[in-house]
Amino acid sequence: MTARYVRKTRRTGVAVLLVVTLAFSTAACGGDDDGSGQDKGASSPTTPRDSGKAKSKSGETAPEADTVLANVKGDSGVEMVITSAMRDSGGFLTVNGQFKNAGSGAYTTPIQWSGRETAVAANGRSLAAMTLVDSKAKKRYYVLRDTDNRPLTTSGYEPSIEAGATLTFFAQFPAPEASTHEVGVQFPGFPNATIEISG
Template sequence: MNMRHGTKARRAAGSALAAVALTVSLTACGGGDDGGSDEAGKSSSSAPAADKSQDDGGNTVPDTSQTLATVNGSDGFQVVIHTAARDEGGFLTVTGTIKNTADKNQGVPIEWNGKESKVQRTGRSLAGFTLIDKAEKKRYYVLRDTDGHPLTSTGISRVESGASETFFAQFPAPTDGTTQVDLQMPTMPTATIEIS
């Protein structure tokens, strides 16, 4: 429980520093990276998003009444994307649920943490998630605050059988003309999602 409170405090501090990091991050991420999309499979997509996620003392509470995409991994993890909403500050916030559909408790893939040594030092996170704007040929990474902490859910290391964990991840917002992006999660098929 103490680790969870520490995570909440760090998440709140990260959000406060996000405004400062945004200027630097948008400049760094704004260049044209025409790297391939590395699609690992397929996913199912459905209706467009509705409401933005709400922040409740560091916990992200996604609007679970909407489903943009459902991705099933071979390891028993299911990722449901609920929203992909633009924020006024130039962010794109993606929210969803990670569910363990396997009949045993298991750890989430370490690859979800990302490969950067600085972000790996901050603990378990979803910093390895990326967005691909195929029309603009750009790849967007999870934003970092000034201390290098990713602006995403942290501390999700294990999920019990049948249990689920909500998550969020903030990216630089693609250009206004972009209405659809691919969410890439290491070890999982690619999810195509609509931006609201």
């Protein structure tokens, strides 16, 4: 065996050892690209925006309880709680809230909630009777309808609200002028309420 052959064999061995060492170093340090150190398969903690919301009995996400714009009591212990009135860039205003049955028995939702229009009432239970009033501009806004006269509001709900239960609702209207920041809400069986528009 020559000296040149021995030197060549040693260089090859060193090169192989270097490659193996680099491979182990990469596996140990390079498995977490985002630097968070958290296993991607592990569950992430609850974010603050989810902590203020609760699930209703129907499984829907209820609006945050600390954003109440109006709370009015109606017939038989039922309350209408309005939690938001958002104006969007498309020219619409969407009102969100809940009906809460604080009474001891089931509350039968009145047929008057669906409004007086025969074509709208033919589509079943809805909140088409809800209106918004801009007293300064002397304008009244009705729930929007689609081409089949279906109101753009919560519809098809159960005919009664059980004791202690809630019915989450929305209703969409044409947006008042940008200078209007407050409107009155009128709905059968409840006193008038004034709410503030956001957006």
